Amino acid sequence: MKLLAYFDAFLKNTVNLNQTRLGLLDDRVRVITSTLKGDAQIGELYVDHSPQGSWAHRTIIKPLNNHEFDADILLQLNEVDSWDPKDYLRETRAAFKRSTTYRSKVTKKNRCCRITYAGDCHVDVVPYIVLGDGREVIVNYAENEFEETNPQGFTDWMKEKDDLTNGNLRRVIRLLKYVRDYKQTFTIPSVILTTLLGERVQAWDAVSRYSDTPTALKTILSDLSSWLDLYPLMPPLPDPGCPQTTFNHRWNQPQYENFRKKIKLYSDWAREAYDEDEKAASLAAWQRIFGTSFQKPSVAEKSLAASPQTPSPRGDRAPHEQYIEELGFSWKGGYSLRIDAEVLPHKGFRNGPLRRLRKVRTLQDLEFSITTDVPEPYELYWKVRNRGAEAEDHGQLRGDIFLDEERARKRRESTRWKGHHYVEAYIVKNGKVLATDHHEVEIM
Incomplete structure (x- = not known):
């Protein structure tokens, strides 16, 4: 429950x-x-x-x-x-x-x-x-x-991921920090824990997969356990805001191996607690993870408990918008995908990584590229979604999903309309979506 x-x-x-x-x-x-x-x-x-x-x-x-x-x-x-x-x-x-x-x-x-x-x-x-x-x-x-x-850039990336979960990512991070400090069965720096959990957040069916705190916890733990299964040895752990810098020097292989085992265990426990239909048994299962401080709330706290709210993290649907979960693919997950955006040189304007610049002006070019651990061959799909009054007035909200037919693994776009837009990428193999990512684009 x-x-x-x-x-x-x-x-x-x-x-x-x-x-x-x-x-x-x-x-x-x-x-x-x-x-x-x-x-x-x-x-x-x-x-x-x-x-x-x-x-x-x-x-x-x-x-x-x-x-x-x-x-x-x-x-x-x-x-x-x-x-x-x-x-x-x-x-x-x-x-x-x-x-x-x-x-x-x-x-x-x-x-x-x-x-x-x-x-x-x-x-x-x-x-x-x-x-x-x-x-x-x-x-x-x-x-x-x-x-x-x-x-x-790291803070902006974290907010993007948290917004996709309707604020539940930061609650999951707090809960896992609590488990780390309460149980003392694994050791991990907070910045690495935040990175690993945030990178598991996917654009696939975000409304239902992160609909509330326990659902987000179960989902993210399961996806993290699946990803850790790919790596018996600690993989590179790049800073999401500064990919040329890694966090590996803050952790070691024995700590990583132990974390890998514990996450699998706690993921299994969370799934059991979530799927248990009998209330007392479910409570006992959750307490196996969190201890007896996880207990029945007071009557006042029950009445004040907010009902879960799950608006689409992508906003209202555009007239011709498509969602990857509606295109006949099934979800498998277990892999990682990262979109990087580069503001290309243009006379009189700043250029460089968008996560460092944070905002970009109109009439500039952006190049989006991907980094993934999905082995070839696979299919890459892109989605570009504009938001705001200017794009809407010109009938340019977009939102269609299209295949990277040239297998360029890159996508170039121009900045025409002011607003908070986004780009998503999806990797599909054998009809299953293995990884997604979401990158916000703010145009001044």
């Missing part, structure tokens, strides 16, 4: 970080950044700061087992030509050491300065620089090197 009210109460009372602590986190970050802006050295270099990671993605959970919850902020600094990469981290720590408030709270890590509030949380302050050549980087202190990053 789904036990929707139980999931709502469990998330609210046990898993989610409460608003009071989030407010306290805001206050602490405000004081941290005020201190840095007022420092004689770092203050001259300060450009901006922004949340990143779990805080930006809204997937922070309450700490368990005497752990602190953590939050990351990017500290954007101006480039200093004479500095080595490690100097940015060293000088940030020095600024904290000059503060009576933070000198006893700061610890230098390899990529950040950590401010610890004992017994509650820590805030990781990550120096972040946009270099003269346009690269966005953070610091690897041990190697005295810059590492390319695209934090806003």
Whole structure:
């Protein structure tokens, strides 16, 4: 059984970080950044700061087992030509050491300065620089090197995936973080867990496959288990916002192997709990995963539990729009597919990866390409869906699905209509859809 009210109460009372602590986190970050802006050295270099990671993605959970919850902020600094990469981290720590408030709270890590509030949380302050050549980087202190990053691109990718699930992806991530910290049967950095779960979200029949939290949990765990089955050895784990950077250095093969086994186990348990028709037996099955804190909600919580809402993540249907699940194919899944979009050079306009630029102007060209682990041969289908008043007024909402007959594995489009549009790709083999992806396109 789904036990929707139980999931709502469990998330609210046990898993989610409460608003009071989030407010306290805001206050602490405000004081941290005020201190840095007022420092004689770092203050001259300060450009901006922004949340990143779990805080930006809204997937922070309450700490368990005497752990602190953590939050990351990017500290954007101006480039200093004479500095080595490690100097940015060293000088940030020095600024904290000059503060009576933070000198006893700061610890230098390899990529950040950590401010610890004992017994509650820590805030990781990550120096972040946009270099003269346009690269966005953070610091690897041990190697005295810059590492390319695209934090806003990752956050935008996460939001796209979460929107496809009507907000249920972030709830699933919180639940799996809770399982990790509660059971302590597997180890995985949060950024890798977020990436692996987010990459499993598919455009196929999203309305029903992610209709509510338990359904999304069962679906995503099953798809993740199927994908992990393909890889006895840890595969490359690229950053969705910056594909040339991987997260593999943050994990190891034994940890990966153990995670692979545990996900298969918990996926089986979730399916059993979901499919069980008898309420008490279903509750006991869910508690096998989450523990006894997953329990019957109060009468008040039951009455306040929101009914599942499952509007189409793609918006209203266009006049000639097609959906892949209606074209006679069946779903198999188990593989991955990623769309990358490149804004092509055009005089007077910015060009480069769309996830880094975030938006594109009209009258530019885009090239979409795919990366997949589906073995050849296979068929690739594309869908381009325009949204907004301009496209609608010109009868250009589109939405038809077409085969990549030339097997180019690329698609070129021009930006004509302002609005929030999207492109989807689907890989079909032997009449079964093995993987899909969805890429938003915002045209100014």
